[in-house]
């Protein structure tokens with residue numbers, strides 16, 4: 171195909187600045203103008219565990235990927251996908267032992283009454299379906315989300331993703347992220363629940379009513395808010411009190427990110443539905459909605475859900491291998507252990523650098539605020555500078571929060587304490603360069 175990069179062409183790391191610019195122009199011509207994470211876009215050519223490699227053989231410590239949570243190119247997941255693809259892959263309309271065994275095993279990891287699973291191709295599709303179920307069960311349309319949340323890219327989920335689309339429609343009401351600094355002197359859980367009640371009242375007045383409160387269990391796009399454990403419980407009560415359902419979006423938090431299998435369990439709540447994605451197949455496209463049997467029965471009786479490739483045998487094989495790896499490699503324990511090492515190191519750095527405003531997180535999911543020394547004001551430019559400097563020093567991190575002043579760290583759950591120290595050493599150096 172003319173204009174695109176032919177197979178065997180040099181990779182980005184091997185190009186001069188002018189050649190890279192020509193490559194970017196060619197890409198824009200075909201794929202449009204996408205925003206890249208770093209000023210100097212990265213082209214990884216291989217992944218192995220916590221590392222990515224570029225075409226010149228440089229090794230990057232990946233502190234940012236949230237899909238390959240078991241590690242890049244995990245051999246067990248790769249061979250499960252390859253073996254199943256070589257044996258059989260069909261649409262999801264046939265019987266399949268692989269799919270049925272996976273469903274039974276996954277559902278054993280959820281509390282009652284969450285006893286049914288619908289598999290999808292992505293987190294977006296899962297949230298889209300969960301919205302459909304919530305509206306069907308409650309007979310209402312309104313949704314409450316946090317003000318910079320991102321729950322997906324389908325038409326319905328873009329409407330509940332103010333982090334992607336502003337403004338949201340009238341039947342979608344936003345509340346601030348559960349940031350203890352916004353709550354001020356109030357207790358976080360009651361402050362957050364009061365916001366839910368206010369917006370549920372508004373939805374009642376407009377006639378839409380509340381169908382669902384949907385929350386990312388770790389609030390990753392808003393800068394990561396995980397503490398104190400239990401703070402979500404009152405908000406969930408408030409939503410139910412207004413007749414709505416609580417959907418826990420575990421596309422980020424699920425499968426061990428917080429050191430527990432599910433982020434919602436940190437808050438002692440049982441959601442009405444749970445949505446799953448990215449890490450579920452270690453990056454292989456698979457997602458799902460976990461729900462109550464009577465809700466699925468009602469869905470099937472009215473407008474059944476069918477996703478051709480969602481819940482295919484290959485998707486189920488990838489997802490089964492993920493559960494195997496979590497168990498065999500004790501990844502929940504490792505997320506706790508390496509997460510503690512990271513937290514301690516980040517707090518140490520925060521004490522010595524006025525550039526760090528706050529460190530938050532649980533397990534292996536961290537938000538680190540960059541602040542203006544002295545005033546402590548959010549400093550998105552510093553965060554941007556840090557992320558780009560880390561990239562030049564072969565460490566990959568991302569940014570979050572409304573103003574982009576928060577470093578988002580979500581390494582593979584297999585990261586060792588030594589690799590965590592390796593990150594801290596480079597981060598400390600980069601902060602030192604900022605002065």
Ligand SMILES: Cc1ncc(COP(=O)(O)O)c(C=O)c1O
Nearest residue numbers: 292293294320321322386421447
């Ligand atoms: C919390 C959350 N929910 C849903 C999604 C959408 O998932 P997907 O990209 O698999 O469609 C995302 C994507 O980043 C997400 O972070």
